Structures are given as structure tokens and as C-alpha cells.
Amino acid sequence: xxxxxxxxxxxxxxxxxxxxxxxxxxVLTDNVGELEKASHIILPGVGSFQAAVKEISERGLKExxxxxAKEKPFLGICLGMQLLFxxxxxxxxxxGLNLIPGTVEKIKTPYLLPHIGWNGxxxxxxxxxxxxxxxxxxxxxxxxxxxxxKEYLVASTExxxxxxxxxxxxxxxxxxxHPEKSGEVGVGILKAFLQEVK
Amino acid sequence: xIVKRIIPCLDVKEGKVVKGTNFVGLRELGDxxxxxxxxxKAGADEIIFLDISATNxxxxxxxxxxxxxxxxVFVPFTVGGGVRTIDDVTRLLKAGADKVGMNSAAVAxxxxxxxxxxxxxxxCIVVAIDAKRFDxxxxxxxxxxxxxxxxxxxxxxxxxxxxxxxxxxxxxxDTDGVKDGFDxxxxxxxVDTVRIPVIASGGCGKPEHFPEVFEKTDVSAALAxxxxxxNTFSIKEVKDRCTLQGVxxxxx
Numbered sequence: 001x002x003x004x005x006x007x008x009x010x011x012x013x014x015x016x017x018x019x020x021x022x023x024x025x026x027v028l029t030d031n032v033g034e035l036e037k038a039s040h041i042i043l044p045g046v047g048s049f050q051a052a053v054k055e056i057s058e059r060g061l062k063e064x065x066x067x068x069a070k071e072k073p074f075l076g077i078c079l080g081m082q083l084l085f086x087x088x089x090x091x092x093x094x095x096g097l098n099l100i101p102g103t104v105e106k107i108k109t110p111y112l113l114p115h116i117g118w119n120g121x122x123x124x125x126x127x128x129x130x131x132x133x134x135x136x137x138x139x140x141x142x143x144x145x146x147x148x149x150k151e152y153l154v155a156s157t158e159x160x161x162x163x164x165x166x167x168x169x170x171x172x173x174x175x176x177x178h179p180e181k182s183g184e185v186g187v188g189i190l191k192a193f194l195q196e197v198k
Numbered sequence: 199x200i201v202k203r204i205i206p207c208l209d210v211k212e213g214k215v216v217k218g219t220n221f222v223g224l225r226e227l228g229d230x231x232x233x234x235x236x237x238x239k240a241g242a243d244e245i246i247f248l249d250i251s252a253t254n255x256x257x258x259x260x261x262x263x264x265x266x267x268x269x270x271v272f273v274p275f276t277v278g279g280g281v282r283t284i285d286d287v288t289r290l291l292k293a294g295a296d297k298v299g300m301n302s303a304a305v306a307x308x309x310x311x312x313x314x315x316x317x318x319x320x321x322c323i324v325v326a327i328d329a330k331r332f333d334x335x336x337x338x339x340x341x342x343x344x345x346x347x348x349x350x351x352x353x354x355x356x357x358x359x360x361x362x363x364x365x366x367x368x369x370x371x372d373t374d375g376v377k378d379g380f381d382x383x384x385x386x387x388x389v390d391t392v393r394i395p396v397i398a399s400g401g402c403g404k405p406e407h408f409p410e411v412f413e414k415t416d417v418s419a420a421l422a423x424x425x426x427x428x429n430t431f432s433i434k435e436v437k438d439r440c441t442l443q444g445v446x447x448x449x450x
Contacts, residue, residue: 013294017269047319111200112393114321114364117418118243118448119200137201137448139274141296141321158199181274181296183238 001025003038007055010046014180032064045079050091052079069099073197074172081174090144100169102148109160114143119157127154129196138182171197201448202412203243203419204436206426211250213259231266238273241433241450249279261293268294276324287314301326302340305347308361315362325363330371343371352391359392370400377403380411389416397421405436409443
């Protein structure tokens with residue numbers, strides 16, 4: 001059973017359907033007991049970093065999520081990926097889950113923001129599970145980006161500068177783009193995550 | 199680098215995709231969710247639904263279509279048509295739309311753009327601008343392109359951006375339905391004015407028209423309806439044509 005954390009930040013129907021399509025049972029929940037029973041935890045999210053931190057704290061989810069991320073495969077998607085980092089500056093400075101060292105800052109680019117649309121993936125060496133997605137296009141919608149160490153980078157995309165697209169530390173993965181909106185490639189990437197992390 | 203987007207548009211009336219112009223001689227083409235799903239599998243980068251229902255029942259049906267699309271289609275989709283209030287925006291986003299388009303209501307009340315953008319983020323607010331050429335420049339047209347608002351389209355595009363729109367869907371009333379290519383002059387004028395993505399619409403009659411608008415303007419995306427319907431041309435034919443002419447697109 002995959003648990004998708006439903007904490008009031010954006011629509012989770014598409015994320016849920018994507019996993020169901022892969023043959024998994026899915027539960028949408030903000031209940032710690034349900035999260036503890038799950039095989040994988042998915043943290044989605046659309047909106048601002050500060051608002052999301054507030055929603056997580058008010059539901060008493062911060063400590064449980066930090067603890068469970070050490071025990072089982074954990075995937076943050078879009079804003080959920082940004083929340084994995086130490087600190088974010090959208091809507092003022094606020095503390096993230098600090099599961100991967102780094103900050104979340106406004107994208108530095110001469111191009112238009114938000115960064116909306118299909119962009120290519122550059123998979124870093126040493127991540128064979130993601131090699132099939134080299135140069136494949138996935139759908140991005142965001143104005144903020146993670147700034148982290150190269151060792152946590154699985155894939156990046158180019159938009160005037162290199163933007164982290166997939167990050168990983170131990171059992172914790174983060175995906176900046178929307179796999180649930182990225183056609184067959186997106187579903188393939190979710191599958192790679194499910195198979196890679198045990 | 200980010201690619202140019204190819205977007206099929208589906209006109210939906212009372213729950214069915216229809217084809218026809220100016221609300222006369224409408225012909226039913228099929229089920230919106232099935233058609234959107236087929237287009238996404240064929241390589242469409244995004245889908246736009248334009249609800250032209252005349253009744254409240256029709257608009258309620260659209261909400262059900264949005265829910266079903268969110269569960270069955272794995273590319274982003276936008277819903278426009280009949281969006282008048284922030285409650286309409288909320289209802290469509292909650293049902294699972296990625297973006298909501300607004301047109302006449304935004305002209306009547308530009309604060310609708312600001313309120314929607316502040317509440318849900320600029321990335322999900324698309325403002326549709328229907329423009330028509332007059333002696334003194336392009337005017338914004340409302341009510342399906344039939345009514346001249348007297349507002350200068352370039353000035354309106356600036357306002358729309360400043361109010362918080364994430365994207366502009368620009369339709370040329372002059373070239374719409376003519377099938378002789380996108381309105382290059384209008385598209386270039388708007389794209390060069392704003393710092394948000396613009397989708398060109400109106401006039402596409404064959405695959406070659408897509409690379410033409412991408413080569414001659416910096417537009418982010420281009421939309422067509424009729425050429426994709428009834429398999430006149432496939433998304434793949436359009437993308438192959440773009441690739442051939444050196445336009446950076448996502449492989450179909």
C-alpha cells in the first residue's frame with residue numbers, strides 16, 4: 001500500500017491514478033497510523049513552500065515524516081520535493097523537512113518564469129535505473145528550485161542554468177517535475193523509483 | 199532546453215466535443231475524455247477544453263468531464279469557457295484541471311485575474327485574448343469574438359501580465375477559421391510585449407503552419423482544433439514537420 005500524504009496542498013487525484021495504473025493500492029491520508037503501515041510514502045504538493053510547511057506542522061506531520069523517511073522509500077513531488085530540503089525562501093524563510101541538505105530559492109534564469117512546459121532530463125552518471133530517461137522530456141511548473149550538493153543530484157534540466165530535476169539521499173527521492181503529467185515517461189520514472197528503492 | 203508545445207483544442211458543448219464555427223452547424227465528434235486521452239497518447243503536449251455550453255447543466259457536465267480527464271489523461275490540461283467568478287475557477291481546479299482559462303469576464307473585471315492568481319498561483323491562470331485588427335491597432339474582442347471592447351490588445355496583454363496571469367492564449371479573430379496560417383504579426387506583437395508564455399491560436403490549416411509560427415515569433419505554444427479532428431492530420435505529422443524544420447519539440 002502506497003500512502004500519498006494529503007495535506008491540503010493541491011490536487012492529488014492524478015498522482016494517485018498514476019500509482020494505481022502501475023498496479024499499486026493507494027491511500028490518501030494525513031493520518032500517522034496509515035503512514036506507518038504504508039510501504040512507500042509520497043509527498044505531493046502545489047503552492048508555496050511556507051504555506052505547505054504550515055499545513056504539515058498544523059497536522060503534526062513534520063516529525064513523523066522525518067522519522068518514516070529513514071525507514072521506508074519516500075518520494076517528494078514538485079513542492080513535495082522542495083520540502084525535503086533544509087530551508088525555503090518562498091513566502092519568507094521557513095524550515096523544510098531537512099531530509100536532504102540544501103535550500104529552495106527563486107530560479108536564476110534569463111528566461112520566462114514560471115518555468116512551465118516540457119524540458120529534457122540530463123541523468124547523472126551512476127544512476128542506471130534512470131538511464132532510460134536520458135534526454136526524455138517531462139513537464140515542469142515551478143518558479144523555485146533546489147540548491148544542493150552534486151552528490152544528491154540524479155538528474156537536472158537546462159533552463160538558462162542547471163535546475164535539479166531528480167534528487168536522492170538514501171531512501172529519500174525528490175522529483176521537481178510532474179511525473180503524473182509527463183505521459184508514459186513520467187509513469188516510467190515512478191516505476192523506476194518503486195523498483196529501485198526497497 | 200524547454201520545447202515548443204503543440205496543443206489540440208476541444209470545443210465542448212453540453213458534454214460532447216463539437217465542430218463548427220460561430221455556434222451554427224455544430225456537429226458532434228465524440229466524447230471529450232476519450233478524445234483527450236487519444237490526443238495525449240498521440241503526443242499532444244497539453245489539451246485545452248473550451249466549454250461552449252449554453253446551459254448550467256452543460257457547465258456542470260464539464261466539471262464531471264474535468265474529473266474524469268484528471269484520472270485518465272497524463273498530460274496537463276486547461277479548461278476555459280464560461281469562467282466568470284473565482285468560484286468557477288475554484289470548482290474547475292478542485293475537479294483536477296491544471297489551468298483555468300478566462301476571457302470576457304476578465305475584460306469586464308480584471309481583478310478576477312488578480313484574485314485567482316493570488317489564491318491559486320499564476321501558473322494555473324490562463325487569460326484568453328481574442329484580438330481583431332482595426333485601423334488603430336488590434337482590439338480585444340469579447341463574447342466569442344463578436345463584440346468590440348475598444349481596448350487595445352497590446353495594452354491589455356500588459357495588464358493581464360501585471361495582474362498575475364501565468365499564460366496568454368491569443369486568438370486572432372481575423373485568421374480564425376481561415377486555415378491559411380497563424381496571425382504572425384499579432385502573435386509577434388504580443389509575444390514581444392510580455393514576459394509570460396503565449397499560446398498562438400487561430401488559422402492553422404496544415405502541419406506547416408506550426409513551424410512557421412515558431413520560426414517567425416518567439417511564441418511558446420501553438421493550438422489547433424479542426425486539423426486534428428477526424429484524423430485530418432495527426433499530432434505526429436505536425437511534430438515531424440516541426441522536427442524537419444529544426445523546431446525543438448518533444449518527440450511524439
